[in-house]
Amino acid sequence: MREDKIGISFNTTSKRINRNEKLIEEITNINFNLFIRLWQIICVIIQFS
Secondary structure, eight states: OHHHHHHHHHHHHHHHHHHHHHHHHHHHHHHHHHHHHHHHHHHHHHHHO
8 A cells, every 4th residue: 555655656746747847848949949030030130230
């Protein structure tokens, strides 16, 4: 009984960690895309100036 409870709590914790990692990946992807966009805009501004 005790081992089952420990196993269940460990599973829920690992699932939560996986969800957080996916969220962090999505945020970093969005930030990276924004950075690339900004860099493209800066390059265009530099070309026109």
